[in-house]
Amino acid sequence: MRCQITLKPYMTGETVERMDVTYQLQGYTPKAGEEVCRAQINTVSIPGCMPENMQAEDAMGALEMTVSESKPYPYHYVHYTASRDVRGDVTIRYSVTPRPLGPEDRCGPYFDLKAEQGGANTAGLSVLVSVEGCEGEISLKWDLSGMPEGCCGVCSLGEGDVRYQGPLGELRSSYFAFGRVQSLTEGDFGFYWLAEPSFDVKAIADYARKLFGMLSKFFRDDRTNYRIFMRKDPYNHSGGTALTRSYMFGWNDAERVTVEDKQNLLAHEMVHNWPHLNDHPYGTSSWYSEGTAEYYCVMFPCRMGLVSKEATLKEIQRRTDDYYTNPTRHMENIAAAQICWQDRRAQRLPYGRGFFFLANTDVKIREATGGKMGIDDVVLAIQDKDRAGVTLGNQVFLDTVKELSGLDVTADWELMRTGGHIVPLAGSFDGMYAVKPKEMPEADTGVTVTSYEWTMAEEN
Numbered sequence: 482m483r484c485q486i487t488l489k490p491y492m493t494g495e496t497v498e499r500m501d502v503t504y505q506l507q508g509y510t511p512k513a514g515e516e517v518c519r520a521q522i523n524t525v526s527i528p529g530c531m532p533e534n535m536q537a538e539d540a541m542g543a544l545e546m547t548v549s550e551s552k553p554y555p556y557h558y559v560h561y562t563a564s565r566d567v568r569g570d571v572t573i574r575y576s577v578t579p580r581p582l583g584p585e586d587r588c589g590p591y592f593d594l595k596a597e598q599g600g601a602n603t604a605g606l607s608v609l610v611s612v613e614g615c616e617g618e619i620s621l622k623w624d625l626s627g628m629p630e631g632c633c634g635v636c637s638l639g640e641g642d643v644r645y646q647g648p649l650g651e652l653r654s655s656y657f658a659f660g661r662v663q664s665l666t667e668g669d670f671g672f673y674w675l676a677e678p679s680f681d682v683k684a685i686a687d688y689a690r691k692l693f694g695m696l697s698k699f700f701r702d703d704r705t706n707y708r709i710f711m712r713k714d715p716y717n718h719s720g721g722t723a724l725t726r727s728y729m730f731g732w733n734d735a736e737r738v739t740v741e742d743k744q745n746l747l748a749h750e751m752v753h754n755w756p757h758l759n760d761h762p763y764g765t766s767s768w769y770s771e772g773t774a775e776y777y778c779v780m781f782p783c784r785m786g787l788v789s790k791e792a793t794l795k796e797i798q799r800r801t802d803d804y805y806t807n808p809t810r811h812m813e814n815i816a817a818a819q820i821c822w823q824d825r826r827a828q829r830l831p832y833g834r835g836f837f838f839l840a841n842t843d844v845k846i847r848e849a850t851g852g853k854m855g856i857d858d859v860v861l862a863i864q865d866k867d868r869a870g871v872t873l874g875n876q877v878f879l880d881t882v883k884e885l886s887g888l889d890v891t892a893d894w895e896l897m898r899t900g901g902h903i904v905p906l907a908g909s910f911d912g913m914y915a916v917k918p919k920e921m922p923e924a925d926t927g928v929t930v931t932s933y934e935w936t937m938a939e940e941n
């Protein structure tokens with residue numbers, strides 16, 4: 482199949498008004514009653530674009546489509562179904578408009594099409610309809626004739642027009658920015674933004690590039706393409722979201738932005754580029770993706786000497802108190818995923834339990850192998866298996882721990898999965914700290930619960 486997508490944004494003054502999207506599809510012939518395409522109008526509580534003026538035509542002329550909706554959690558789709566057999570090449574046209582945002586809106590994840598001074602940015606999935614089985618020669622073209630002079634378009638896959646062999650999904654899981662895009666780039670590593678930052682953006686971009694080089698080496702990845710997108714938030718709390726070989730992070734006028742303030746977020750989102758397990762059903766393996774992102778965003782900068790042991794201790798302590806005082810912490814993984822976008826406290830669970838489970842597993846593997854192996858070896862071994870094209874679920878984690886150390890950690894894993902109480906082990910986090918129980922009030926309820934206090938190991 483061949484798919485050419487043309488994006489034509491329109492901007493008057495400094496404001497993006499809309500974007501026209503055109504798909505030209507070759508070798509795609511859905512039958513009467515089959516889906517032609519679908520729009521993802523909500524992703525984990527974040528609104529995507531509802532296509533406006535949706536039209537399709539083929540060799541026979543205009544193609545009438547019926548419209549229906551479905552809501553498989555945590556998504557909301559609009560389906561466009563062919564009223565007759567499709568003949569020859571198909572063209573699909575529609576427009577999208579930026580999401581209106583106010584201070585009361587949710588800040589993340591960053592999937593929505595948002596306009597800001599000088600342009601707009603979005604995740605592909607909110608503006609690009611999906612086409613069943615669309616894989617082959619995919620190309621993206623920017624038509625900037627509706628934009629003022631000096632504008633450009635960029636996505637995670639490259640600046641300007643891009644072309645690749647693969648699934649359309651790769652483009653849909655990319656970030657996009659267009660308008661007066663500013664950038665700092667080196668080769669195919671890029672850092673992009675629109676609204677004028679009130680801070681030292683070069684310091685942030687330099688740190689991110691350095692971190693990318695180090696993390697790529699650790700994860701044994703020699704691909705150099707990676708792109709980071711920055712968005713200005715209209716609210717007072719910003720976050721970050723990772724997609725394919727890229728992430729977007731936000732800033733606002735209320736929060737301070739320095740390398741120190743942002744280093745943890747920059748590292749977390751970047752680590753997401755590597756460790757993953759199959760996440761079907763939804764929430765099955767988020768303990769692993771969020772747990773590894775948390776574990777390495779804390780440990781890696783410390784190991785590299787970018788962050789001090791004292792600052793790292795603070796990061797661990799913050800995560801400890803967050804997790805052990807979270808009133809939803811005894812929920813099972815999938816049950817938590819089912820409510821996590823309504824109750825954001827449950828959304829934090831995979832971060833905390835993944836973090837402490839991985840840290841404890843590291844201690845156990847080190848003990849079992851006389852210090853020869855640790856959790857890093859497990860994560861890297863899983864990645865090697867994944868690159869071989871295997872679809873891997875949670876079992877591969879348990880199997881890999883066993884292969885490398887002889888340990889069966891199934892019971893520990895079950896405890897983590899079902900929301901049992903995980904007791905952090907001495908020797909975790911590279912043995913830098915001592916840990917002891919402490920009492921704390923649970924968030925929201927004030928009930929006394931057990932958390933843990935970390936101190937520098939040499940003080941004890």
Ligand SMILES: [Zn+2]
Nearest residue numbers: 749753771774
């Ligand atoms: Zn994450």
